[in-house]
Amino acid sequence: MGDVANGRLLTIDNYYEIFNGLLNPKQIEGLRLLLTPFPQQQFNQTEDRRSVRPSMGVSCFDCHSNGHTNASTHLVGDIRPQELRHRIETPTLRGLNVQRLFGSQRALKTVEDFTEFEQRAAYFDGDPVIATKKGVNILERGSQVHFMAEFQALMDFPPAPKLNVYGKLDPRRATEQELRGEAVFNGKGQCVACHAAPYYTDNLMHDLKTERFYKVQMVNGMKAVGDGKIKTFPLRGIRESPPYLHDGRLITLEDTVEFFNLVLETKLTDTEKADLVAFLRVL
Structure with a gap:
C-alpha cells in the first residue's frame, strides 16, 4: 500500500485520486466502503454515544490505517457476561489473502464472514436491538462485501529482502x-x-x-x-x-x-x- 499512497493516509477524500486507474471498478468500490464511516456503538447519531457531537460513525480504515493497524485495542463486543469481555488488538490486514481464519478467537472462515460479523454484531456489542436503533448498515454480501474482500486480498506483506523464495533466510544476506x-x-x-x-x-x-x-x-x-x-x-x-x-x-x-x-x-x-x-x- 505504501508504494502507492507515498506516505499519505488514505481517506474518503483522497482514495479515488490515488487509486483511479490502478484498481478495477470493484476494487475501487471496495476501498470506498472500507473508508466510509458507518454507525457504531460508541459513535453514532443517537444520544447514546461517546462523542460530543452526533457522529457519522467509524470506518474500517480508522483502525486499520492504510490497510495496516493503528495499534489500538478495543473491548470485544460479542462476549457475555460483562466480566468476561476482554480487550483485543487491531491486527494488520497485510497478507490477508494467505489467512484462512478471521477474528482472533472466533474462527470465522472467510474475510466476508468477518465483514458481516463486524457490521451486524461487533460494531454494536452483539446486540441487534441496539444496532437497529443506532443505524446498523447491512452490507450486501454478493456485491459490497465481495468488493471489500477483493480489495483486501491485494494487500501484501511488507518486503523482506533477507528471505529467499521459500520464506527462509538467505545465508548470503543474513547476519x-x-x-x-x-x-x-x-x-x-x-x-x-x-x-x-x-x-x-x-x-x-x-x-x-x-x-x-x-x-x-x-x-x-x-x-x-x-x-x-x-x-x-x-x-x-x-x-x-x-x-x-x-x-x-x-x-x-x-x-x-x-x-x-x-x-x-x-x-x-x-x-x-x-x-x-x-x-x-x-x-
Whole structure:
C-alpha cells in the first residue's frame, strides 16, 4: 500500500485520486466502503454515544490505517457476561489473502464472514436491538462485501529482502545472529510448530493454557481467566505491528519472546532470546 499512497493516509477524500486507474471498478468500490464511516456503538447519531457531537460513525480504515493497524485495542463486543469481555488488538490486514481464519478467537472462515460479523454484531456489542436503533448498515454480501474482500486480498506483506523464495533466510544476506535466531526458531524455541515458513502461520487455533500460571480472580471488575484458543497470526512483517498477542498485552518483540519462553517452558538463554528477536525483525 505504501508504494502507492507515498506516505499519505488514505481517506474518503483522497482514495479515488490515488487509486483511479490502478484498481478495477470493484476494487475501487471496495476501498470506498472500507473508508466510509458507518454507525457504531460508541459513535453514532443517537444520544447514546461517546462523542460530543452526533457522529457519522467509524470506518474500517480508522483502525486499520492504510490497510495496516493503528495499534489500538478495543473491548470485544460479542462476549457475555460483562466480566468476561476482554480487550483485543487491531491486527494488520497485510497478507490477508494467505489467512484462512478471521477474528482472533472466533474462527470465522472467510474475510466476508468477518465483514458481516463486524457490521451486524461487533460494531454494536452483539446486540441487534441496539444496532437497529443506532443505524446498523447491512452490507450486501454478493456485491459490497465481495468488493471489500477483493480489495483486501491485494494487500501484501511488507518486503523482506533477507528471505529467499521459500520464506527462509538467505545465508548470503543474513547476519550470523539472524541465522542463529532462525535455528532457535526452528529448534529449541519451538516457534515453527505453529509458525511455519513462508508466511509463518499454520492457519489454526491453539490453546496456550495460560491459566496454569494464575488463579481465576476478579481484577478491576474483569475476571482473569484462561485465553482459550487463539488464532496463529502470520509473523511476516511482525516488526511493524506492535503490540503483540491477540490482546496487545506484549509491547515489544522481546516481551513476546519472553512470554513464550515461559509459557512453552523452552528455557532459552539470554543470547538465544536476543538471536530469536533479531530473526523476527527480518521476517
